Amino acid sequence: MVDPASGTIVDASPTIPGWAGTDLGALMREVAPGTPVAIHNDVRTWAYGEHHLIFGEKLADERVLYVALGTGAGGAIIDQGQLLRSPRLRAGEIAELMACDFRGIADRAENIASGESLARYYNELHLNPELSGPIGWRERREGDVDLAEVLRRSEAGDELASEIIAGNLRGFGAALAGLAHAADIGAIVFGGGVTGIGPVVTRALRAGLEEWLHATKARVDCYFTSLPHPAPILAAALYAVHHAE
Structure with missing residues (x-):
């Protein structure tokens, strides 16, 4: 913060x-x-630049939630072209949303949907399939596999890996749908390393969103960006041009 x-x-x-x-x-x-x-915060500056360089004309009159899903889970809200005013510096923080994992167990969103958490889920449940309750945050341990390996195993037919990726991200999408309904969000833009993995991720996020948005009869447009390497730096530069003293 x-x-x-x-x-x-x-x-x-x-x-x-x-x-x-x-x-x-x-x-x-x-x-x-x-x-x-x-x-400013890294995700806030990315969202500001992403909006004004890419999505601003299309979403000029909307309140837009920007979601960066990578090592962690971060967010920002742009309201009619400007970062939402945040006296307590928390506007757009999504890590603390409650979301359900693939087993239906609720935990903070970052603990179930970030890249590190998806890998941690697999490492914990692969060793102990009967583990119940939330799988809390911890640092990587020797012998842990990373998310790239979890994805490789999912593609090779590993059922646990596939369930974690699809189920946890679907739960995260549903949590964002609830936030979108409560905050009158008109569009959600996803970026970050996990989002950039491809359809296995974007399908799950979209499924969770659409399921819960359909239940509330709300319409929220959904966009995905793969965040090419210089994007956050260009975004920060634009934020500086517009806000430097």
């Missing part, structure tokens, strides 16, 4: 040790004095 007004990292995962509490604005002013700077 980033405070764009002060340029401070309010909260952070362990991906960058010691990142939480960093005054990034002060650091940038020290490194590059006099240079205009704008600071």
Whole structure:
């Protein structure tokens, strides 16, 4: 979580040790004095750039949920071209949504649908098929297979791998459908490494969305982008052009 007004990292995962509490604005002013700077959360800047460079004309009058599904699960909401105002810095955060896994067990969305979590599910249940209850977050262990291997096994006919990928992502899609209904979202744009895997992922996400949106009689357009390598950097640059002091 980033405070764009002060340029401070309010909260952070362990991906960058010691990142939480960093005054990034002060650091940038020290490194590059006099240079205009704008600071925000990584997924927020991607969503802003993705909207204005790709989807803005098509979705100009909509409230759009942008979902980045990769190592973790992140989100942002663009309302009529601007990031949704967020006094508590949480607007668009989807990691804490409750979603059901392929067994029908509820947990936080990031724990069931991120790339790391899909692999962790397989590693845990492959060793212990009778495991019940939520499968909480943990770091990778020696001997764990990664998501690429889980996908390879799914394509080779591994039933557990296929059930996890299809079922967990379907549950995540259903959770997003509920959010879309509650927040009057007109479109959802998916990006990130997991989304870029292809139809095995996009079909499951779309199935969960459509099932629950049909139940609420809501219409939400759905788009997928594979996030080519420079996209987040170009998006951050555009955010800086529009917001730097």
